[in-house]
Amino acid sequence: MPVTGKHVVDMMESVAAIKEALPYLLHGSVVTMGLVCGAMILGLTLGIFLAVGQVYGGAVLRSVIGVYVWFFRGVPLLVLLFLFYFGLFSLLNINLSAFTVAAIVLGLISSAYQSQIFRGAIVSLPEGQFKAARALGMSDRKSIFYIILPQALRLSIPAWSNEYSIVLKDSAVAYALGVMEIMARAHFVASRTYEHFPLYFTAGGIFLVLTYLGTKGLGILEKKVSIPGYTR
Amino acid sequence: MEELFFIQHDVIPALWRGLLVSIRLIVPSAICGLIIGVFIGVSRVFGGTVIKTCANIYVALFRGFPLVVQLFIWYFGLPHIGIYMSPFLASVFGFSLCSGAYHSEYVRGALLSIKQGQLLAARSLGFSKMKMIISVVLPQAFRRALPGCGNEIIYLIKYSSLAYMITCIELTGEGKIIASETFKYTEIFFIVGIVYLLLTSVASWLLHRIENNLRLPGFDHYAL
Amino acid sequence: MKMIRNSVLRVEGMTKRYGQKEVLKNASLTVNEGELKILIGPSGGGKSTLLQCINFLVTPDAGRVWLKGEEIIRTHKRALYAYRQKVGMIFQDFNLFDHLTALNNVTIGLVRVRGMHKQEALDKAVYELERVGLKDHIYKYPAQLSGGQKQRVSIARALAMDPEVMLIDEPTSALDPELISEVLAVIENLRANGMTMVMSTHHMGFAREVADEIVFLEDGCILETGTPDKIFLRAECERTRAFCSKILELYGNA
Numbered sequence: 121m122p123v124t125g126k127h128v129v130d131m132m133e134s135v136a137a138i139k140e141a142l143p144y145l146l147h148g149s150v151v152t153m154g155l156v157c158g159a160m161i162l163g164l165t166l167g168i169f170l171a172v173g174q175v176y177g178g179a180v181l182r183s184v185i186g187v188y189v190w191f192f193r194g195v196p197l198l199v200l201l202f203l204f205y206f207g208l209f210s211l212l213n214i215n216l217s218a219f220t221v222a223a224i225v226l227g228l229i230s231s232a233y234q235s236q237i238f239r240g241a242i243v244s245l246p247e248g249q250f251k252a253a254r255a256l257g258m259s260d261r262k263s264i265f266y267i268i269l270p271q272a273l274r275l276s277i278p279a280w281s282n283e284y285s286i287v288l289k290d291s292a293v294a295y296a297l298g299v300m301e302i303m304a305r306a307h308f309v310a311s312r313t314y315e316h317f318p319l320y321f322t323a324g325g326i327f328l329v330l331t332y333l334g335t336k337g338l339g340i341l342e343k344k345v346s347i348p349g350y351t352r
Numbered sequence: 353m354e355e356l357f358f359i360q361h362d363v364i365p366a367l368w369r370g371l372l373v374s375i376r377l378i379v380p381s382a383i384c385g386l387i388i389g390v391f392i393g394v395s396r397v398f399g400g401t402v403i404k405t406c407a408n409i410y411v412a413l414f415r416g417f418p419l420v421v422q423l424f425i426w427y428f429g430l431p432h433i434g435i436y437m438s439p440f441l442a443s444v445f446g447f448s449l450c451s452g453a454y455h456s457e458y459v460r461g462a463l464l465s466i467k468q469g470q471l472l473a474a475r476s477l478g479f480s481k482m483k484m485i486i487s488v489v490l491p492q493a494f495r496r497a498l499p500g501c502g503n504e505i506i507y508l509i510k511y512s513s514l515a516y517m518i519t520c521i522e523l524t525g526e527g528k529i530i531a532s533e534t535f536k537y538t539e540i541f542f543i544v545g546i547v548y549l550l551l552t553s554v555a556s557w558l559l560h561r562i563e564n565n566l567r568l569p570g571f572d573h574y575a576l
Numbered sequence: 577m578k579m580i581r582n583s584v585l586r587v588e589g590m591t592k593r594y595g596q597k598e599v600l601k602n603a604s605l606t607v608n609e610g611e612l613k614i615l616i617g618p619s620g621g622g623k624s625t626l627l628q629c630i631n632f633l634v635t636p637d638a639g640r641v642w643l644k645g646e647e648i649i650r651t652h653k654r655a656l657y658a659y660r661q662k663v664g665m666i667f668q669d670f671n672l673f674d675h676l677t678a679l680n681n682v683t684i685g686l687v688r689v690r691g692m693h694k695q696e697a698l699d700k701a702v703y704e705l706e707r708v709g710l711k712d713h714i715y716k717y718p719a720q721l722s723g724g725q726k727q728r729v730s731i732a733r734a735l736a737m738d739p740e741v742m743l744i745d746e747p748t749s750a751l752d753p754e755l756i757s758e759v760l761a762v763i764e765n766l767r768a769n770g771m772t773m774v775m776s777t778h779h780m781g782f783a784r785e786v787a788d789e790i791v792f793l794e795d796g797c798i799l800e801t802g803t804p805d806k807i808f809l810r811a812e813c814e815r816t817r818a819f820c821s822k823i824l825e826l827y828g829n830a
Contacts, residue, residue: 190553194510195545195548196513196514197510198514198516199544199548202527202531206531207537289417290418292420292421295517303424316429317425320424320429324422327421328412470671473665473673474673475660476664477684477685478660478737483689488673488684492675569716569717570674571719
């Protein structure tokens with residue numbers, strides 16, 4: 121296809137559209153990162169308790185956690201967003217913003233996945249670690265929090281950084297509740313300027329950059345907290 | 353009583369309709385996705401430099417962009433260059449291309465995990481390249497890729513709900529419509545959720561059965 | 577006293593370069609029927625490369641090969657595959673097919689390459705596995721076998737193809753010491769039954785006892801060839817003497 125004057129004009133218009141929309145989209149990335157950070161922190165906290173419960177808990181606790189994990193891993197994000205935002209929370213008369221609901225739902229789902237990451241890491245630790253902690257007179261709770269988790273969490277960082285990139289991409293679904301994150305803003309501008317391709321690609325590009333930055337950061341963290349001489 | 357009547361006459365037929373659309377989305381997307389995944393995965397391992405680079409860029413983009421962004425590109429973006437697709441077609445297209453990129457990761461890993469020595473051994477027995485791929489490479493690669501690819505199909509079942517966002521009315525969409533009409537959000541979306549839960553559970557049960565039937569010593573799949 | 581034997585395998589002028597490095601320089605040898613030729617020399621001296629060049633698993637830069645007087649044209653695919661069927665190969669790290677039982681590791685070549693009937697192939701495979709002492713393990717997968725057992729399966733796999741000659745590449749160096757003797761015993765047995773073999777090894781005791789001829793390879797060159805007594809007691813080449821005395825010092829006479 122020969123490059124004609126029309127193409128050049130088109131391209132220049134696209135570049136101009138991206139330039140104009142970029143600050144607006146970048147503002148959306150703050151919203152996106154807010155969602156992701158909230159979700160990851162909620163997921164981490166809940167996930168640790170779920171994992172510990174699933175490994176060391178009694179039969180009842182284990183099966184309750186099993187059902188929780190099964191539910192949140194088996195139901196689509198979009199359905200859960202609708203269920204919580206339009207359904208459960210308003211039924212319970214809890215008035216939360218779309219942003220908060222999206223962060224909570226993303227966090228609940230992530231907690232189910234994160235619990236499996238941590239469980240895998242805990243199970244992979246040699247049994248002798250727990251025994252030695254007990255032999256020192258530590259209670260089970262202390263053994264778990266001072267001996268088992270510090271090791272298990274370190275081992276979980278690679279899988280955790282993978283989980284981060286999944287939550288980041290999933291956060292774009294929050295658009296369905298009207299949360300003004302990157303995707304929502306891109307679509308908003310696109311439907312006014314009719315520059316769909318450039319804007320969606322820019323949005324996608326921002327997601328790529330955020331994925332890269334996050335995994336890079338977690339890679340640095342992994343190196344920083346790594347135990348010298350400890351290889352798996 | 354009235355509740356029961358409502359469920360029987362309004363909810364169940366609507367959701368059933370939606371479920372059929374969902375299944376019609378999932379099955380072709382899963383099949384096309386797998387075909388694309390095998391194709392891309394093989395190119396990433398055995399292809400020349402150019403093919404390898406192209407395949408890698410494809411995978412980086414389709415795994416890096418959120419699926420919603422991809423669906424919007426196909427549905428809202430393509431008409432600007434004169435390509436029009438129905439919401440249904442755009443969804444199948446988007447799902448296939450995206451899950452193909454993920455499948456290719458597992459296919460690639462499986463192909464790379466086959467020890468080079470076994471290929472030497474096959475050649476030393478007089479196998480031709482084609483026979484070697486059929487009798488030695490594929491049976492092993494298939495087993496190694498199965499857990500990952502199966503998981504990907506379970507993800508696809510869940511992500512098929514995103515078709516709603518480009519106005520393809522499937523299970524989630526039918527649920528949304530009927531819930532907005534009746535304001536019974538909690539009940540309806542709970543039922544919708546349970547249907548998806550059943551779909552994913554049946555799929556993962558099937559997957560485990562296939563895995564167990566094909567399990568061999570030395571091929572236990574690594575936990576998480 | 578020496579019988580006149582027919583040559584089975586003739587290799588001439590094998591040369592292989594990886595980039596600038598020449599790992600095999602103009603190596604030639606002739607293997608006669610029923611003969612066991614043992615390649616010795618330091619690691620990285622070109623033993624493996626030579627063996628793998630002989631059946632073209634590694635493509636040599638130069639060199640010709642004759643099997644029973646007929647030259648192998650490497651570029652002729654069909655001839656190449658047929659030739660490889662007649663040359664059994666044993667690898668250092670076994671290279672069993674991980675997805676197949678011991679039995680099917682042996683039958684797969686018979687069925688898929690030679691087109692033998694399934695039942696016939698099974699019978700033959702069972703016979704070959706019995707010969708290497710694995711009657712009780714035929715339904716096990718590689719992951720369930722010890723190193724010595726794996727290596728014996730790989731020998732059975734090669735034997736089942738009725739090879740004219742076997743190429744054996746350090747068959748014991750990936751094995752625990754207590755498993756080595758079971759593999760060496762199988763090889764000694766093969767020799768007693770008249771199999772033609774080329775083998776590389778670090779077991780000087782074994783080499784001295786059973787080899788018909790020893791070939792000393794260093795830096796990709798064949799430096800010296802001779803009977804075990806000649807190589808170990810009256811080596812002409814300085815490098816050979818140095819290598820043998822170092823090995824003897826390290827391992828005694830074992």
